[in-house]
Amino acid sequence: MTAALYIHIPFCDIRCGYCDFYTVTHRHVQILPYLTALKKEVDFYSSQAEIQALQFETIFFGGGTPSLLTPQQISDLLEYFYSKLNFVASKLEITVETNPNTVDLQKLYDFKSVGVNRLSIGFQSFEQGELEFLDRDHSAKEAVHCFRNARKAGFENISLDLIFGLPGQKLKAWENNLEKAIALEPDHISAYNLTFEQGTPLTAQLQKGKFKTAPEERQGEMQMQAIEFLEKKGLQQYEISNYAHPGLECLHNQKYWDYSSYLGLGASAHSFINLRRFWNIRNFVSYMEMLEKQTLPVEDEEIIAGETLAFEQVYLGLRQNTGVSFENYKKRTGLDFFKKYKKPLAKFFDLNKASIVSLRNGDEQLKSKFLEIKNAHLKLTQNGLLLADSICAEFI
Numbered sequence: 001m002t003a004a005l006y007i008h009i010p011f012c013d014i015r016c017g018y019c020d021f022y023t024v025t026h027r028h029v030q031i032l033p034y035l036t037a038l039k040k041e042v043d044f045y046s047s048q049a050e051i052q053a054l055q056f057e058t059i060f061f062g063g064g065t066p067s068l069l070t071p072q073q074i075s076d077l078l079e080y081f082y083s084k085l086n087f088v089a090s091k092l093e094i095t096v097e098t099n100p101n102t103v104d105l106q107k108l109y110d111f112k113s114v115g116v117n118r119l120s121i122g123f124q125s126f127e128q129g130e131l132e133f134l135d136r137d138h139s140a141k142e143a144v145h146c147f148r149n150a151r152k153a154g155f156e157n158i159s160l161d162l163i164f165g166l167p168g169q170k171l172k173a174w175e176n177n178l179e180k181a182i183a184l185e186p187d188h189i190s191a192y193n194l195t196f197e198q199g200t201p202l203t204a205q206l207q208k209g210k211f212k213t214a215p216e217e218r219q220g221e222m223q224m225q226a227i228e229f230l231e232k233k234g235l236q237q238y239e240i241s242n243y244a245h246p247g248l249e250c251l252h253n254q255k256y257w258d259y260s261s262y263l264g265l266g267a268s269a270h271s272f273i274n275l276r277r278f279w280n281i282r283n284f285v286s287y288m289e290m291l292e293k294q295t296l297p298v299e300d301e302e303i304i305a306g307e308t309l310a311f312e313q314v315y316l317g318l319r320q321n322t323g324v325s326f327e328n329y330k331k332r333t334g335l336d337f338f339k340k341y342k343k344p345l346a347k348f349f350d351l352n353k354a355s356i357v358s359l360r361n362g363d364e365q366l367k368s369k370f371l372e373i374k375n376a377h378l379k380l381t382q383n384g385l386l387l388a389d390s391i392c393a394e395f396i
């Protein structure tokens with residue numbers, strides 16, 4: 001069974017106001033012991049039969065700011081993982097999330113030479129005012145410089161992260177960001193709608209009334225703008241927030257959405273192995289202490305079964321442009337999709353207009369404003385994409 005390996009590097013130079021990932025600042029001195037702890041953690045897993053049965057196809061250094069690590073540190077970790085886990089050597093995708101001001105040309109060359117073959121660069125915006133609102137510690141110029149250096153260093157698979165739906169952001173400003181992004185000819189773009197997560201500094205400002213969120217209608221228009229503009233430029237939307245040239249989709253993230261197994265190492269990292277989801281404690285000091293005491297730093301776990309298993313198939317399937325496969329749904333849950341979701345489907349479709357057998361095997365199709373059934377899959381339409389969460393909620 002193929003799988004994904006995620007490594008969480010929580011260290012950051014600064015804390016961006018919108019971010020709710022587990023990160024720490026001013027603790028770079030702890031990077032070395034943290035890397036040692038990561039090796040101890042993989043030691044635990046490498047002796048487990050269920051982990052030995054996995055063939056890892058992707059390695060993703062996320063964070064936090066993994067580009068704070070030196071190429072030598074990345075190389076040491078990779079070599080260690082290669083010696084402990086099984087990898088599909090022929091098509092290993094190795095991604096490092098990169099903050100523009102943490103790498104120069106030489107460092108990028110060195111990342112490439114130790115085996116990193118994909119970069120995900122945090123641009124977020126090309127407008128200085130927007131970058132300041134988000135508390136980013138780089139300018140657009142620095143991000144562009146980073147991108148160009150990455151190309152010079154030989155990276156052929158580079159993704160840009162962008163954020164839209166900022167308070168007061170106009171459609172024209174978002175279009176401007178998209179145009180500047182495309183001018184760089186990236187291979188992949190992740191475009192996220194700004195969300196206000198509990199406990200972040202930006203949410204605290206919102207709650208104090210310092211600004212208002214962008215109207216939902218405008219956020220929807222921006223999403224549509226991204227889909228139409230990027231598709232014209234050859235980047236196909238393959239998941240709600242992700243666009244790629246064909247063949248350059250992020251294999252690692254696709255594994256999450258396809259319900260493949262993944263092993264997460266590091267503080268706060270989540271894993272999903274044989275329908276068991278478990279996650280590490282969200283404190284890097286406790287994480288290191290537990291490993292020092294020969295204890296796995298797992299905070300809790302959940303066995304995915306029954307209604308949760310069924311709903312996750314729908315939720316993860318609808319996020320992708322391929323949709324929910326009726327065949328895969330049956331294989332994973334043992335249930336017939338049309339019997340299970342007779343009521344919610346009837347809210348969207350006149351099911352008397354087609355034979356269920358033909359819809360199930362792909363011989364017939366149906367389309368409503370928000371959903372369509374085509375090629376034995378249930379998919380969101382473009383209108384549906386804007387209301388993905390509430391449509392998914394109908395299937396709970």
Ligand code: SF4
Nearest residue numbers: 012015016019063064
């Ligand atoms: S957005 Fe990225 S750089 Fe900013 S705090 Fe979060 S993980 Fe760190």
